[in-house]
Amino acid sequence: MNNRHKHGLASIRGNYGKFSDKEKKIADYILHNPQNIIHHTINQVADELNVAESTVFRFCQRIGFKGYQALKIALAADIVTPMKDIHEKINEEDSIGTVSEKIFRSNIKTIEDTMHILDGAIFEQAVEAILEAGRVEFFGNGGSALIAMDAYHKFIRSGLQVSSNLESHMQLMSASQLTDKDVAILISHSGSTKDMLDVLQILKERGVKTISITNFAKSPLTKDADISLYTVAEETDFRSEAMSSRFAQLSIVDALYTNVMIANKEKGREALQNMREAISLKRL
Numbered sequence: 001m002n003n004r005h006k007h008g009l010a011s012i013r014g015n016y017g018k019f020s021d022k023e024k025k026i027a028d029y030i031l032h033n034p035q036n037i038i039h040h041t042i043n044q045v046a047d048e049l050n051v052a053e054s055t056v057f058r059f060c061q062r063i064g065f066k067g068y069q070a071l072k073i074a075l076a077a078d079i080v081t082p083m084k085d086i087h088e089k090i091n092e093e094d095s096i097g098t099v100s101e102k103i104f105r106s107n108i109k110t111i112e113d114t115m116h117i118l119d120g121a122i123f124e125q126a127v128e129a130i131l132e133a134g135r136v137e138f139f140g141n142g143g144s145a146l147i148a149m150d151a152y153h154k155f156i157r158s159g160l161q162v163s164s165n166l167e168s169h170m171q172l173m174s175a176s177q178l179t180d181k182d183v184a185i186l187i188s189h190s191g192s193t194k195d196m197l198d199v200l201q202i203l204k205e206r207g208v209k210t211i212s213i214t215n216f217a218k219s220p221l222t223k224d225a226d227i228s229l230y231t232v233a234e235e236t237d238f239r240s241e242a243m244s245s246r247f248a249q250l251s252i253v254d255a256l257y258t259n260v261m262i263a264n265k266e267k268g269r270e271a272l273q274n275m276r277e278a279i280s281l282k283r284l
Contacts, residue, residue, distance in 0.1 A: 147250060180206070
């Protein structure tokens, strides 16, 4: 991906879970002090962090940039772009039209940021795991439960054996019936809700392959899931991260489903045809 299309902060957040301890030290510094990167030389940053310049340079390359200068440019765009204010600040005195526009732009930015940090190789692993699964089950609580049900609604058209439950006790019971031939997809904005972690524990004990979809790279869920996919969303005064992350979660689910359907052509076509015939009974 061309550097000019990269978002520095989004790329760091999305890759955080893969970093070494030294890389996390650099990442934490940049996430908390992006302005320092813009105004400091690589030598100044290295001195402040007590690491070698080469370490900082390699970190820049690790997240997809040619070097420190390229990261600087991306961070400057992240911070000073005129679009930033419209994405992040909704004021009480804003008109209905302005608030609506800011909400739409915020959702667009969330999807774009998520697309920029999507790791193609890891996404391919997720698609292959789903295709090879004996059964696929989707798990989510609260707002994420609706995403899990949307995923079930889509994947039931794929010809695969799929399921999902909204109630937390049923989720635990269902997780206990999966095997090492199955795949569980756990959707959680924070990646740290107790209900999801309880389900994950059971899944790990059963040897089930797990795929997580979360907003935070550094979370208990992503730490223990076999495959981790990330969304990027920012919180504002009148809007939580979880609100806009829904659109990114849905986009990830759509991308997984479409790739599975392409790979599963005949099986998918047959499942779709059977479903259309069944649904036609509902039409007058």
